[in-house]
Amino acid sequence: MGGQTSDFSSWFPQLLQGLGHTVEYSILAIVFATIIGLIVALMRLSRFWLWRAISTVYVEIFRGTPLLVQLTFIVFGLSQAMPVLNDIFGAKSYPLIGAAAGLALNEGAYITEIVRAGILGVDRGQREAAESIGMTRYQTMRYIILPQAFKRMIPPLVNQFAQTIKDTSLLAPIGIVELMYQGQIVVSNNFQSFAVYGTVAILYFVVIFIVTRIAGYLERRLQIDQR
Amino acid sequence: MISVENLRKSFGHHEVLKGISNEIREQEVVVVIGPSGSGKSTFLRCLNGLETASSGKIVVAGMELTNPKTDITKLRQHVGMVFQRFNLFHHLTVLDNITIGPRKVLKRSREESEALARELLAKVGLQGKESSFPDQLSGGQQQRVAIARALAMKPDVMLFDEPTSALDPEMVGEVLQVMKDLARDGMTMVVVTHEMGFAREVGDRVIFMDDGVIVEEGTPDQIFNNPQEARTQSFLSKIL
Ligand SMILES: Nc1ncnc2c1ncn2[C@@H]1O[C@H](COP(=O)(O)OP(=O)(O)OP(=O)(O)O)[C@@H](O)[C@H]1O
Ligand SMILES: [Mg+2]
Numbered sequence: 001m002g003g004q005t006s007d008f009s010s011w012f013p014q015l016l017q018g019l020g021h022t023v024e025y026s027i028l029a030i031v032f033a034t035i036i037g038l039i040v041a042l043m044r045l046s047r048f049w050l051w052r053a054i055s056t057v058y059v060e061i062f063r064g065t066p067l068l069v070q071l072t073f074i075v076f077g078l079s080q081a082m083p084v085l086n087d088i089f090g091a092k093s094y095p096l097i098g099a100a101a102g103l104a105l106n107e108g109a110y111i112t113e114i115v116r117a118g119i120l121g122v123d124r125g126q127r128e129a130a131e132s133i134g135m136t137r138y139q140t141m142r143y144i145i146l147p148q149a150f151k152r153m154i155p156p157l158v159n160q161f162a163q164t165i166k167d168t169s170l171l172a173p174i175g176i177v178e179l180m181y182q183g184q185i186v187v188s189n190n191f192q193s194f195a196v197y198g199t200v201a202i203l204y205f206v207v208i209f210i211v212t213r214i215a216g217y218l219e220r221r222l223q224i225d226q227r
Numbered sequence: 228m229i230s231v232e233n234l235r236k237s238f239g240h241h242e243v244l245k246g247i248s249n250e251i252r253e254q255e256v257v258v259v260i261g262p263s264g265s266g267k268s269t270f271l272r273c274l275n276g277l278e279t280a281s282s283g284k285i286v287v288a289g290m291e292l293t294n295p296k297t298d299i300t301k302l303r304q305h306v307g308m309v310f311q312r313f314n315l316f317h318h319l320t321v322l323d324n325i326t327i328g329p330r331k332v333l334k335r336s337r338e339e340s341e342a343l344a345r346e347l348l349a350k351v352g353l354q355g356k357e358s359s360f361p362d363q364l365s366g367g368q369q370q371r372v373a374i375a376r377a378l379a380m381k382p383d384v385m386l387f388d389e390p391t392s393a394l395d396p397e398m399v400g401e402v403l404q405v406m407k408d409l410a411r412d413g414m415t416m417v418v419v420t421h422e423m424g425f426a427r428e429v430g431d432r433v434i435f436m437d438d439g440v441i442v443e444e445g446t447p448d449q450i451f452n453n454p455q456e457a458r459t460q461s462f463l464s465k466i467l
Contacts, residue, residue, distance in 0.1 A: 128277055129314035129373075133328035133380055134304035143331055147318050 011186040011196065018182030019203050025100055025178060026165045026207075032104035033164065034157075037111025042141070044116050055112070062109035067102075068170050074102040075174050099176050107164045114156045118149035151222065158215040162208045169204070179203060228253045228384055228415045229274060234283035236269055243269045245439035246283070251384070251417060256410045258426040258447070259419045261436035262462060267419045270436065271386050274417065275306040288383045304332060307377030307385040311392050313369040315361035321348070321372050322357040325379045333380070340379070347375040351405050367398030371405055384415040391422060423467060427451060435459045 043055035062070065075098040079085050089097050122145050130140040172180035183200040187193050229251040236244040243266045251257050259267050272278040273285065276292055276299045285292040288305040316324050325347060326340035335343075348354055351371035361369055370390055377385060387406065391399040403425050410416060410429045420426065426433055426447055433450040435443045435458075443456045451467070454460045 123314075125310060125312055125314035126316060129308075129310065129316065129376075131277065131300075132275055132303055132306070132308035133376065134300050134332045135328075136300050139331055143327060144316055148316075151318070 006190040006192060008195070011190065012199065014182050014186055015179060015196075015199060015203060018177060018179040019207070021177055022165070022168050022179040022204075023207065025103060025168045025171065025176075026161075028100045029103035029107055029164050029168070030161050032100075033107035033111050033160075036104060036108030037115050040108065040112040041115035041119065044112065045119060058105075059109045059112050062106050063113075067106050067167055068173060070106055071099055071102040071170060071174055074098045074105075075176075095174070095176060099171050099174065103164065103167060103171075107160060107167070110160050110163070111157065114153055114160060115149070117156075118153035119145055121152055122148045154215065154219050154222070158212055158219075161215070162212060165208050165211065166204065228255070228288060229417070230284075230286040231274075232284040234270070234273060234285060235281045236266075236273060236278060237281045242281075243439055244273070244280075247436075247439075247441055249434070249441065249444075251415065253415055254413045255431045256414075256416045256418065256429050257432050257434060258430040259417065259434045259436060260421070260423075260426065260462075261442075265436045266439045267436055268388050271308075271388050271417060271419055274386055275303050275308055277308075300332075304380055305383045307374075307380060307382035309370070309373050309377055309385065309387045309390050311389040313361070313366070313373045313393070315369055315373055315376070317361055320358050320360055321353070321364070324361065324372060325376045328376065328380050343379055344375070347378050348372075350378075350408070351375050352401070365398060366394045367401045370394065370398075370402045374402075374405055374409075378409075384417065385409065387416065387418040387420065389419050389421070391420065421466065423451065435462065437462070 040055045040058060043051040044059070046052055046055075075095045078098065079094055085098070086094050088094075119141075126144055126148065127140055130144040131137075135143070168178055169180040171178050172184060175181070179200055183196050187196045190196070229249075231247055231249045234244055234247040235242065247270060259270065261267050269278055273280050274287060274292070280293050283293065287302060290297050290302045290305075292299070292302060316327070319327060322341060322344050325344035326337070329335040329340040329343060330337060345354070345357070348356065351374055353368060353371055353375070356364065356368065356372070361372070364372065374385075374390075390406070391402050394402065399422070403422060406416070406418070406425070407429050418425070418430075430447045432444060433447050434441055435450060435454075435456075437458050443450065443454060443459045450459065451463065454463060
C-alpha cells in the first residue's frame with residue numbers, strides 16, 4: 001500500500017492504460033466477430049449440408065459453453081496441446097492472440113444468429129422478385145437481402161457489441177492486461193476496492209454508453225437516408 | 228413462346244398440378260381463371276422456375292426450363308413476373324428498383340439503364356416518382372413500378388399473378404390500363420386474374436383450371452358465353 005498508490009491521480013492512469021487495451025480487444029473482437037458472423041450465417045443458410053453442419057456445430061459449441069472456459073481452454077489448453085502455436089506466434093504473444101481469437105469466436109457465434117435471423121426476416125417475396133429479374137443467388141443476397149437484413153440487424157448487433165465490451169473483462173482472470181486486470185492490480189496494492197472497482201465500472205459504462213449512442217445516431221441517419 | 232407438356236407438381240404428397248399441357252404463342256394474351264387453390268399460381272411460378280416441376284417438360288423462349296443443364300438465371304431474364312403483392316425492393320428508390328436488373332444482371336451502364344427506366348416510368352404514367360421509395364406510393368403506383376421493373380429486362384413474355392387482387396378498387400383500372408397497353412404493343416402475356424372484363428377485352432384465350440388440371444380452354448366468347456364443362460359453368464355462375 002503506501003501513500004503513493006492510494007492517491008487517485010497515481011492509480012487512475014493505470015486504469016486508463018488498461019482501458020486502452022480493453023478498447024483494443026473490443027475492436028478486434030467486434031471486427032472479426034462480425035466477419036465470422038456474416039460468413040457463418042451464410043454457411044448456415046447454404047444448400048450444401050457440409051457447410052450447414054460445420055456452422056451449426058460451431059454455433060452450438062460457442063453458445064453452449066461459458067466464455068471464461070473457452071478463453072482458458074484456447075489460451076492454456078491449446079498452447080499445451082499444440083506447442084507449435086507458441087512457435088508461430090511467440091510464447092509471449094500467443095496468449096494475447098488466443099484471447100482475442102477466443103473472444104471473436106464467441107461473439108461471432110452470437111452474431112451468426114443475429115445475421116441469420118436478419119436474413120430470414122426479409123420477406124420471401126423480395127427474393128422471388130430478385131430471382132425473377134434474373135439475379136443469381138449471390139446477387140440477390142448482395143443487393144436485395146443483405147441491405148434489408150442489415151437494417152433490422154443494427155439494434156441486436158449494437159447490443160452484442162456492448163456485450164463484447166463487457167466480456168473483455170473475462171480476460172482478467174487469465175492474466176491478460178486490460179481494464180479489469182489493472183483494477184485488480186491496483187486494489188492489491190492499495191486495498192481501495194470501493195473507489196477502484198467503482199471507477200472501473202464507470203469507465204466500462206462510459207465506453208458502452210458512447211458506443212450505443214453513436215450507433216443510435218447512425219441508425220437514425222440510415223433510417224432518414226433510406227426512407 | 229411457351230410450351231408445356233404434361234407438367235406435374237407436388238408439394239410433399241399433395242399433387243397440385245396433375246398433368247398440364249399447353250402452347251402459348253408469341254404475342255398471345257392468355258388469361259388463367261379458376262377457383263382458389265386450383266393451382267394457378269403454382270402453374271405460373273413453374274414457368275419461370277420459382278417452383279421446380281416434379282415432372283413434365285417446359286420450354287420458354289427456346290430454352291428448356293426442365294432441363295437441369297439450363298441456366299435458369301439466364302432464362303428468367305427473358306420472363307417478366309408481376310406479383311400480387313408487388314414485391315418492390317423496399318430499400319431502393321423507384322428508379323433503382325427499375326435499373327438494378329439492367330445494371331447488375333445485364334451489366335448495362337447506369338446512364339443507359341436510367342434513360343430506359345425514365346422511358347418506362349413515362350409509359351406506366353409515373354414520371355416524377357423516380358426518387359420515391361415504394362412505401363411512399365399507393366398500391367396501384369407500386370404495381371405499375373413493378374411492371375416497369377419487369378419490362379426493363381426487355382422480356383419475351385410477361386407473367387402476371389393476380390396483379391390487381393391486392394389493390395383498392397379505385398386503383399385496379401390504372402394497372403389494367405397499363406396491361407392493356409402492353410398487350411396492344413404485342414407483348415406475350417399469361418395473366419392469372421379475376422378481372423373478367425379484362426379477360427374479355429384483351430384475352431386471346433381463356434384457360435379454366437380446377438383441381439390441378441385445365442378443365443376447359445377457348446376464346447373469351449366461348450368460355451364466358453358458351454362454357455361446355457359443368458365445372459366451368461358452376462365457377463362462372465358464382466363469379467359473374
Ligand atoms: N409452397 C407450397 N407448399 C405447400 N403447398 C403449397 C405451396 N404452394 C402452394 N401450395 C398448395 O398448392 C395448392 C395450389 O396453390 P396455388 O397457390 O397454386 O393456387 P391458386 O389457384 O393460385 O389459388 P389462389 O386463387 O388462392 O391464389 C394449394 O392447395 C396450396 O395450398
Ligand atoms: Mg394464386
